Amino acid sequence: MIQSLVITGLSTIFTLLLGSSWAQAQILGPSAAEVKFSYTTSFEAPEDNEEGSDEALAELHASHIFGIFSSPTLIAKYIGANDVSGGLGGPRTQMKIKILSSRTANGLISIKYSNSGKMILNKVAAKKILAQGSLVLPMPANPYEIYDKKCTDDHYTEFGDFWYFYDPFRAGCEHLSQSPMAVNVNLKITPSEFKKLQVTPKLPTLRGNNGNGDLFSIYIISGYDEKANKSDVGYRGFKEIQDELKQRGFGISRKRPNTNTPLNIYTKTITLDNGKSIEIEINHLLVSTDIGIKSNVFAKFFKEAVSVADVIVYGGHSGLGGNLDIPSLEEKAGKFKFNSKKNQIFFFDSCSSYSYYLEHFAVEKTKAKIDIMSNGLSSLFGTSTVVLFAFLDHLFSTSSKDVPWMTILSDMENTLGGDTYLLNVGGI
Numbered sequence: 001m002i003q004s005l006v007i008t009g010l011s012t013i014f015t016l017l018l019g020s021s022w023a024q025a026q027i028l029g030p031s032a033a034e035v036k037f038s039y040t041t042s043f044e045a046p047e048d049n050e051e052g053s054d055e056a057l058a059e060l061h062a063s064h065i066f067g068i069f070s071s072p073t074l075i076a077k078y079i080g081a082n083d084v085s086g087g088l089g090g091p092r093t094q095m096k097i098k099i100l101s102s103r104t105a106n107g108l109i110s111i112k113y114s115n116s117g118k119m120i121l122n123k124v125a126a127k128k129i130l131a132q133g134s135l136v137l138p139m140p141a142n143p144y145e146i147y148d149k150k151c152t153d154d155h156y157t158e159f160g161d162f163w164y165f166y167d168p169f170r171a172g173c174e175h176l177s178q179s180p181m182a183v184n185v186n187l188k189i190t191p192s193e194f195k196k197l198q199v200t201p202k203l204p205t206l207r208g209n210n211g212n213g214d215l216f217s218i219y220i221i222s223g224y225d226e227k228a229n230k231s232d233v234g235y236r237g238f239k240e241i242q243d244e245l246k247q248r249g250f251g252i253s254r255k256r257p258n259t260n261t262p263l264n265i266y267t268k269t270i271t272l273d274n275g276k277s278i279e280i281e282i283n284h285l286l287v288s289t290d291i292g293i294k295s296n297v298f299a300k301f302f303k304e305a306v307s308v309a310d311v312i313v314y315g316g317h318s319g320l321g322g323n324l325d326i327p328s329l330e331e332k333a334g335k336f337k338f339n340s341k342k343n344q345i346f347f348f349d350s351c352s353s354y355s356y357y358l359e360h361f362a363v364e365k366t367k368a369k370i371d372i373m374s375n376g377l378s379s380l381f382g383t384s385t386v387v388l389f390a391f392l393d394h395l396f397s398t399s400s401k402d403v404p405w406m407t408i409l410s411d412m413e414n415t416l417g418g419d420t421y422l423l424n425v426g427g428i
Helices: 006-016 054-069 072-078 123-132 160-166 233-246 297-308 326-333 353-366 381-395 405-416
Strands: 022-024 030-044 089-091 096-105 109-121 134-140 180-189 194-196 215-223 250-256 261-270 277-287 311-317 342-348 369-374 426-428
Touching: 030 054, 030 123, 030 134, 054 089, 054 096, 054 109, 054 134, 054 160, 072 123, 089 353, 109 123, 123 180, 194 353, 215 233, 215 297, 215 381, 233 250, 233 277, 233 381, 277 297, 297 311, 297 326, 311 381, 342 381, 381 405, 405 426
Parallel strands: 215 277, 215 311, 311 342, 342 369
Antiparallel strands: 022 194, 030 109, 030 180, 089 109, 096 109, 134 180, 250 261, 261 277, 369 426
């Protein structure tokens, strides 16, 4: 398709938080913790590079943290040799990079920069790293000289993807973690500042008169993996969701069933244990979500969802943050209208969505009430349906009571058989 009190007991703190209506935290997650990082380092790059600025070069250099964090060597060191998760975590891409010096000689640019921001970490790793106060990573001495096809993913083999998938500790690739190919960089890791965070999704509000009267509106977007046809895993996921909803008693109305952008509308009335009836309507679109496509179907559907939906689910590729870039979508669909009076949940079930999407929506809807569910690691198309319904079944429950976020997130993560995508929720 990333403190002393925290060190002494992350799980204890989160357990205590569930007893109150507010949490003092940045995110909540069964396996995830948020921390702050900072570092200063230097690197070189060719003078004739394609990045266009020193800041863009520094961003490219910093992005290699993603690949290093996914190395099984680091996972074994900080989480455990038998752990099956896909990495330690990842930084938010909205980092504070400052160029300290830049000089050009002999066809090379030498840049010194500082960088700081926030990152999500596996809780087990966070406890160890916070106790140390820092983390040493072998960052590239020159990101343009480290490309080695045997040191990256078997599918995403190109240079443009190398920073996300490469493993400098893999057997036969150790040279990428050593001088002269790498420079050890000391990342200072400190606790993230606390803020008030609602520890429940406020289901009575979401499923009440939340701007749609008695209608509880859910929009689901299923993106294709590679090709817009019936053999694609994205299409199979679309059909799986259809089958699951039919099994749960939803009626279905199909629009454009014989196209590559089918839209299903599901409806069902549920009666809560307090006697109140709720009309559930689910708009579910299968579509290519790549920001580079010419079609405006996805952009218009997402714009509509942002305006009217109580819950929005996006399942597809993150596109390194580009697929849900609001200004780019507005070029196709017109100005987005965020409803500041609505409570909303956005679930971005895509790879490293924590890193890419929180700031997008904080900028657009700073005064509104959005809970954003995201992944700190890569997620898989093959598990998306079972994870989704662990979430939706809470929304479909006939109980009139609210449910703690940690219960919902734990139920979703428990479908992964011991794995974790560092699923988390944060409010904006």
